[in-house]
Amino acid sequence: MSAASDSAAGLSARQLTSIVAVSAGARAAGVVIALGYLLGLVGGPIVAVVGGLALITYGRCLLVDRATGIAAGAALAIVAGALGVGALRWGSLDLADLRGVQSVLGPTLLVGPDRAAAASAVAAGAALLALAVWMSSFADGLSLRSRKAILWLTEGAIATLAVVTVFFDPAESALAGGDLARTLLTIARWSGSVLGAGAVVVGIAVLLGRGGQKWRAAALTVAALGVSAAAAVVVSII
Amino acid sequence: MTVWLVLTHAAIGLVLLLFTRADEDVRAQAVRVGALAGAALSTILFFVRESDLAWRTASLSTDAAAVAAVATGCAWVLLAVYDEKRGDVRAACLVGIGATSLVIFATNHWVVPALLFWGALSASILVLGAGRATHGWPWFAIAISDVLFVGGLAWVALESESWVLPTPIPGAARWLIVGAALIRAGVAPRLAIWGYVGSSAGVAIPLLVGSAFALVPLTRGDGIEWCALALFVWSLGLAVWSTVRKHADLALVGAWFGSTMLAVAFVVPAAGARAAVAALLAGSVAVLWPESLGRAQPERGLLFAIVPATAGFGAIAGLTLFSFHQATAAVAVIDAAPWFGMAALAPVVLGFGVALGAMYGRRLEPERYSAIAVVATWGLLAAALAIGLSPSAELGFASLQGAERRAPWLHLLAIVVGALAARIAVARASGRVDIGEVSGAVEPGASSLPRPLARVVPAAALVLAAAALGFTIWLTYRGLEVGFL
Numbered sequence: 043m044s045a046a047s048d049s050a051a052g053l054s055a056r057q058l059t060s061i062v063a064v065s066a067g068a069r070a071a072g073v074v075i076a077l078g079y080l081l082g083l084v085g086g087p088i089v090a091v092v093g094g095l096a097l098i099t100y101g102r103c104l105l106v107d108r109a110t111g112i113a114a115g116a117a118l119a120i121v122a123g124a125l126g127v128g129a130l131r132w133g134s135l136d137l138a139d140l141r142g143v144q145s146v147l148g149p150t151l152l153v154g155p156d157r158a159a160a161a162s163a164v165a166a167g168a169a170l171l172a173l174a175v176w177m178s179s180f181a182d183g184l185s186l187r188s189r190k191a192i193l194w195l196t197e198g199a200i201a202t203l204a205v206v207t208v209f210f211d212p213a214e215s216a217l218a219g220g221d222l223a224r225t226l227l228t229i230a231r232w233s234g235s236v237l238g239a240g241a242v243v244v245g246i247a248v249l250l251g252r253g254g255q256k257w258r259a260a261a262l263t264v265a266a267l268g269v270s271a272a273a274a275v276v277v278s279i280i
Numbered sequence: 281m282t283v284w285l286v287l288t289h290a291a292i293g294l295v296l297l298l299f300t301r302a303d304e305d306v307r308a309q310a311v312r313v314g315a316l317a318g319a320a321l322s323t324i325l326f327f328v329r330e331s332d333l334a335w336r337t338a339s340l341s342t343d344a345a346a347v348a349a350v351a352t353g354c355a356w357v358l359l360a361v362y363d364e365k366r367g368d369v370r371a372a373c374l375v376g377i378g379a380t381s382l383v384i385f386a387t388n389h390w391v392v393p394a395l396l397f398w399g400a401l402s403a404s405i406l407v408l409g410a411g412r413a414t415h416g417w418p419w420f421a422i423a424i425s426d427v428l429f430v431g432g433l434a435w436v437a438l439e440s441e442s443w444v445l446p447t448p449i450p451g452a453a454r455w456l457i458v459g460a461a462l463i464r465a466g467v468a469p470r471l472a473i474w475g476y477v478g479s480s481a482g483v484a485i486p487l488l489v490g491s492a493f494a495l496v497p498l499t500r501g502d503g504i505e506w507c508a509l510a511l512f513v514w515s516l517g518l519a520v521w522s523t524v525r526k527h528a529d530l531a532l533v534g535a536w537f538g539s540t541m542l543a544v545a546f547v548v549p550a551a552g553a554r555a556a557v558a559a560l561l562a563g564s565v566a567v568l569w570p571e572s573l574g575r576a577q578p579e580r581g582l583l584f585a586i587v588p589a590t591a592g593f594g595a596i597a598g599l600t601l602f603s604f605h606q607a608t609a610a611v612a613v614i615d616a617a618p619w620f621g622m623a624a625l626a627p628v629v630l631g632f633g634v635a636l637g638a639m640y641g642r643r644l645e646p647e648r649y650s651a652i653a654v655v656a657t658w659g660l661l662a663a664a665l666a667i668g669l670s671p672s673a674e675l676g677f678a679s680l681q682g683a684e685r686r687a688p689w690l691h692l693l694a695i696v697v698g699a700l701a702a703r704i705a706v707a708r709a710s711g712r713v714d715i716g717e718v719s720g721a722v723e724p725g726a727s728s729l730p731r732p733l734a735r736v737v738p739a740a741a742l743v744l745a746a747a748a749l750g751f752t753i754w755l756t757y758r759g760l761e762v763g764f765l
Binding site: 054057058059060061062063064065066067068069070071072073074075078079083084085086087089090092093094096097099100103104105108111112114115116117118119120122123126129130133135273277280 | 574577600601631636639647694697703
């Protein structure tokens, strides 16, 4: 919809400008907050990262219709819930704790008991599926060669990094403690994990984008059920 | 100094009464100056709240002082907006008296002064709402909350033969206070205080909500976590209801935000003041909405969306962390259950908050606004951000040790980067803009009473309020008789 036709429907150019400005500001602020915590520049809980993702979602939702916005909000809730399940597996929401325990015992997905590992895998899968819905909600009419697509992919990569950090962080030890080669290897594995998971998310997002709202709703339902089941299993174990 | 901070609100109101016979323009100017002075006084109270100041039974070194400061500040700001060019010195006087009553009530530690100033607050709000078309349900809600509060405190004082206000209230009397807090916070969108939205009586809403949150320290204890869980589920229902409705319903929005933050305040002492401030600011922005149609929409949505770095996000983050900790530390399943429930629901509340805030942020609205209402909306958002960013309040997180000390700076950096991005986006958005549309009206959400109840409900409210007042006077006499002073 163009600015002119919106004006005719009630939104003035000034209102549109205001919405676009706040949308861009919220998305940029969300990226800074989420990255600050995920890269360890600031210590804190995974809740803070979810806050950054919430800001990004708010900025995106300002530009889409009601149904798409609700789907994005629901997807955010499911991703946050899945991250909570991963944190519950280790009994801590603190990002440093989550990284530390995985650097010693291995990625959350692979650490027994088997039921806990399986539940974590289900939660991780649900998080990626919900993330795909989150991505597809803002992909309508997006050209992959545009600036918007770069921002879209950057935001997706940050959200994927959050999932990777909680469920399959490949770091074997703290970066500060290793030699250069080991550090570079860790960074490469980290980047590879994010790229791999991100590619899966983008692939599913593109498919969901072709399917329309019904497919998004179905994917969200499956993801919500997956997170609920995983949470029930983890709660029964701890 | 404390005496000035406490009594000057009422003094401002009484001075404004002297202008009753002045010209309308003079009265309007006087009310505006008085409202600004009141807001400035509240700001000072907020900043000196940790300085151990005390006056008679009032002690400012509590979270309640912060709640009272923000509540009274919001009430004065709303008065400045709603009074524009009317010069309603009577309303200004009532706001002043209500503000002083709230400050003394919230910061005192004795039963009788609490009852007396609670009564004075209720009386000022009842008079403020008199004559409005939709005052029936608010009157009834205030009267019921008066009966519950007076009953709860009288029960404790007479049973324990102590005139010190116990914190928390022991025994079953605590649930009467919980009931009073629920009603005053407006958790029921159709039957409570939100009938004042859309009229100048809306200035009373921060005072009512503030008094609800001032009760919270009295209510904490065994079982309150189940109440908070129920309230959280209720608030989620309100959020879903708001989301599916075509029209923006201010009563629903206010009730949703109030319920969510009251649930947080019930169970997380460290985030209680922050939750109260978030509820007060969001409630005030909702009251301002009809006066700022078509302006500050995405900014308003930001406040309702509970995102960083607003005060509301700090409260939700605090609830999540506290619930998670309590759930993982509990030994018995039954003890862990409510905490797991709240930790699980927190992301859902956040998700719906974002969707709802964005819906309100891009709503098609006619541009019918007053400049002062728009400025006030921006001011309240700035306050929410400032309180959300304040290092001493810890952003709702555990502690500010080590790397966590950088958190406020990161959020500040995010705001700066966000502002730059917004500026760039505006420069590039001169052409076509793609945006989804959300249509629908903005409704107060409150309704007039049906004809058979139009006389009965206000009359019943007056009878209940009179009964509460009578009991308060009797209890004061009884207290004086045994020499509690």
